[in-house]
Amino acid sequence: MSDIDMNINNPNQSSLTAPPLRQTPHPLAHLAIPFEQVDYQRRGVHFEAQVEPKQVVLAAVLMDQEGFALDAVTGVDWPQENQMEVIYDYFHPALGWRAAVKTRVPRELPEVPSISAIYPGANWHEREAWEFFGIHFTGHPNLTPLLLPDDADYHPLRKDFAAA
Numbered sequence: 001m002s003d004i005d006m007n008i009n010n011p012n013q014s015s016l017t018a019p020p021l022r023q024t025p026h027p028l029a030h031l032a033i034p035f036e037q038v039d040y041q042r043r044g045v046h047f048e049a050q051v052e053p054k055q056v057v058l059a060a061v062l063m064d065q066e067g068f069a070l071d072a073v074t075g076v077d078w079p080q081e082n083q084m085e086v087i088y089d090y091f092h093p094a095l096g097w098r099a100a101v102k103t104r105v106p107r108e109l110p111e112v113p114s115i116s117a118i119y120p121g122a123n124w125h126e127r128e129a130w131e132f133f134g135i136h137f138t139g140h141p142n143l144t145p146l147l148l149p150d151d152a153d154y155h156p157l158r159k160d161f162a163a164a
Contacts, residue, residue, distance in 0.1 A: 028066070028099070033059045035099065045089070047099040053112045056088065059101045060115040060122075063090045068099060073115075073125035075133035077107070077159045084110040084135055105135070114140040132157040 026037040028047050033055065035047040051059055060070075068090040076085040088101040105111060114137040116122040126137040127146040134155035137143060145152060154161060 027097075031062050031066070033062055033101070040098070043100075045098040045100045047097065049099070049101050051101060051103050053086075053103045053105050056086070056101065056103055057113050057115055057118065059088070060118040063099065063101070064118055066092070067094060068092050068097075070115075070119040070121055070125075071098075073122055073129055075110075075129045075135050075157065077133060077157065078104075079107065079159050082107045084133060086110075086112050086129065086135055088115070110135040111138055112136075113138050116140055131155070134158065 028035040071089040
């Protein structure tokens with residue numbers, strides 16, 4: 001009986017559950033970026049790393065070398081902390097692992113290096129994060145509007161954005 005058949009008969013069982021990881025040290029422990037193994041059921045990823053902005057390119061290179069693909073790049077606005085966070089979501093297509101690399105930058109100068117040279121698909125994700133959060137990706141080949149009007153001078157996903 002397949003997972004799909006079992007899930008039809010047992011709707012409480014998910015076919016999208018991630019493979020369990022109980023290795024110590026964990027499979028990414030050898031990397032220069034300090035990945036922590038976390039509870040997938042609670043966090044939605046198997047591994048997380050908090051890095052300095054200057055380390056996001058190194059993290060992208062390491063993830064690429066380990067066989068991870070880029071899933072998304074997005075921002076989070078933390079106005080009370082006067083910071084912006086950039087989150088890079090990766091997945092391993094063969095092993096089913098998910099990993100997040102996070103970095104924080106000052107809200108008044110939200111700037112991180114582009115990873116589009118390592119992951120060309122980051123191009124659109126970075127443009128969207130720039131457009132909606134105002135996060136500047138240095139070295140990006142085409143940081144131009146993607147979805148908003150060309151003359152937009154606002155970032156609608158910042159928490160202090162007020163529509164007119």
